[in-house]
Amino acid sequence: MDASQVSQITDMMYALRNPAGLPSYPIIFIGLSVLTFALHILFVQLMLGTSVITLIGAFSQNTYWRRLGAAMLEVAKVSVSVAIVIGVAPLLFVQVVYDPHWYTSNVLSADWVIGFIIFLILGYWAMYYYYFVNNANQDKSATPKARWSMLLSLALMLLVGFIMHSLTSQILHPELWKSWYMQKNGMVDYTGDKLHEWNLWRYAFFISLSIPVAGGMLVTYRRFKSVRSDADHAYLNWAAEVGKKWIKVGSIISTVLYVGWMMTLPETAGNFATSFWGILGGVMVLFYALWAQIRLNGEAKFCSYMALPMALVIGLVVAISREMLRYDILNGFFHYNFWDYKIEFDWYSTGLFFLTFAIVGGIVLSYFLTIAWKAGQTVGVYTPSAFVNRLGTLSIWIVVLWVVQFFVVGFYVWAR
Amino acid sequence: MDLISLYPTWYEPTVGSGWVVAFIATFHVLASHTSVGAALLFAYLSHKAYREDREDLLDFIKKYGLFLLVFTYVAGSITGPGIWYSTTVASPNGIGALIHSFVWKWATEWVFFVIEVVGVYMIVYLVGKVDKRTHMKISVIFGVASLATMLIIVGILSFMMVPGKEAWFQQGGYLNGFYGENTFIQLAMRMAFMFTMTAVVGGIVVAGIKDPAFKKEMARKLGWLGIISTIIGAAMFQLYLKAVPDQALLVMENRLPSYFEPSIIAVLAGTLAYFILTMLRPQVLVQAFAGGMAVVILVAGLWPEETARESMRKPWVAGQYVYSNQVIGRDVPGMGIKSQIPLLEKEGILKAHPFTPKDLRTVNDGNVVQAGKFIAMVYCSNCHSPSKTGIRPLHRYIPDNITEARMEKYVKGVLTTGNIAYMPKMPMLDSEVKALSTFLVMNRKGGEKAVDAAIRQEIEARQQAKLAEKAKNKIAALTQENN
């Protein structure tokens, strides 16, 4: 590409920006998008990894695997919901600063974007179908029925993930957008029926992290359940051993795939692969194996609980690397700089979000998670302490107050 | 050379992108309103279970909660982003306008979504594992959070129709865009209909109650809830019609199908009759019947409502400044937004569109049909499908004995000037008028087949010409060398 071609592409991207501008500094959106992407992908990996464990359980004769499979299905089900709901946040933020790229990529593969929704619903329902068919059976060591539906669910989820991956990859190739809009025979292609770009190393890397993440889940599972008075320690210890192995082996596999990804970056990425962030991403993944080797020995009372938070921190570093790659290509090569997005500052809505996030989100979720945590560790009925009860009452008041402020501010503005 | 913010066009030939969006939206409203309704109902039941110390009610929640909450919730939470995705591909600048003005509002809604997701699983899974008081608290939080998500989205939806206050155009600002007469009326209407849905969906739950006395009590309560909320909702709908922009009303009056009003009245009457029936004879409430009725009532009520909203907004898609065909058709000084019409008048649509293929940037004898089709895709296809089926198919609006000359006169005199209220102003250079007209006439007379055949010929001819040109240059170069 010569300079004039690049500058045409730069012009095109700037022209596509939304003229309404942003209500806050662009870096805030980038930051939130990286953070929420890290959470999204963690739950995606948790969902995929626990689905695999469910399937191993379903096809194995071993009673421990059977039990583990049934237990991990519960995690998988909740994780899909959480992955989806958390996915909404990066979806929102990416189209705020990278709207030219996100929208072009989506429109050019529109059929797949619609397919994404349908495949996801079907995949989710398939998982629930498997659950409903087998849930009634108290004997968790019996051979589960309808195993095909769990297989189907996993396959559909992988397809959904591939669509996400492809949409994200297309963002990185503005030089090809116009050619994707044409068919080979010279007709304009309005169908949106193709995915145009992907990198199997990158896709496999993100998916493969499901192995160490599921390993982290198993380690946490043992620790969490072992405090119950009805705990079966032999089984739980076995599960944790599987988990440690998965963390170590999985992290090594992921590191290899990461290196493959870095070696197949497009030319427009320059020397990102050998840059600080390019290297750090891979090193952090490998570090997970090392950490598990050193810290997860014996009881590991504290570190067992750290297995998933560690995965999140590592995921966050990878998410930063991933964002830096995007920045290096789009800004470094194509001179599209998100920093110079026009700003129409809006204090009220910016403030309302951060307050809601911190106060409403913080208090209510602390209450919810405390209850869920304690109830999971209690045999029989859990009755919260006076403090937790007060937290509950506070939570109710907070959400009600939020609704009240909605109307108070609204009526004031309306009447003004 | 200046470009404007236009993306490639996605075109779905069978039903049209507009219907894809409408379908997903209807499904989403169905699922999400049902789940909000179910949330409130469960909050009520859980509260009652706590006050009266009733185990059976909690068992009941566990049994039906999983099915109802999770299924409607799953479908709701996927089709929610689904609406984003589908509008993204059908109308990127429409969704872009909303996102850029309301990103924080959506982010705020997201906080409530997260609370909902965690809450829904707790309500179902913790029955019998936590004390009743705690269960009640969780249910109440879940119910209020669900309500909050609706409050937020309605403000954004009403901005699509019209910004909250006229002052928004001059001053900008999120509050001016979000809150206004339209917002509150729509809110009242949606809340009323949400309670109607609660009552309808509650029927499925109540159908499962074994104790006849309790079943009767619940059927009564839901019946009254349904009747009152339906009547309030219908009244609000009348008010709502008064609060939409005049031109939307004009479109409504002229353009909605004649069966619209009678069918709305029929749905209302049917709904009321259904509630009265279930109150008088709770034993008819069996699950299959209640479930079937829920779908019928909700779909019959929702589909017309969603399509009316789509029609009434015309020619705008968002905020009365972004046209359905993605062009910004009005200055918004408050946000520093400039109308793109003047530029289009000067340069024409082909030059201003960033994705116009190289060969189509200026109209000439070798690309008239292809350029014409491109213009139709950009300017018209959001509202008119160029195929035989789909949304307002183009060919239907053009007389079959049309001549090129008359078509050109119409396009230039009516469409480029914006003389019809429900269509955008669509500026074109004279050469573009000619190209579009050629396409429209050919599409009218020979359909898509004829058009595509003609385009293939054009492309072939262009390639021949390019090869010839190359050969000529080569010869020229050779002769030069020889000299």
Ligand code: HEM
């Ligand atoms: C449950 C099934 C899902 C799976 C398996 C999945 C998987 C993935 C994967 C593998 C990526 C990384 C792509 C890459 O960087 O190469 C990704 C990114 C992403 N996902 Fe998902 N995802 C799922 C659901 C969703 C949903 C429902 C949403 C939206 C509500 C969503 C929103 C996103 C966003 C916004 C990104 C980042 C896009 C970017 O930064 O360019 N995902 N997802």
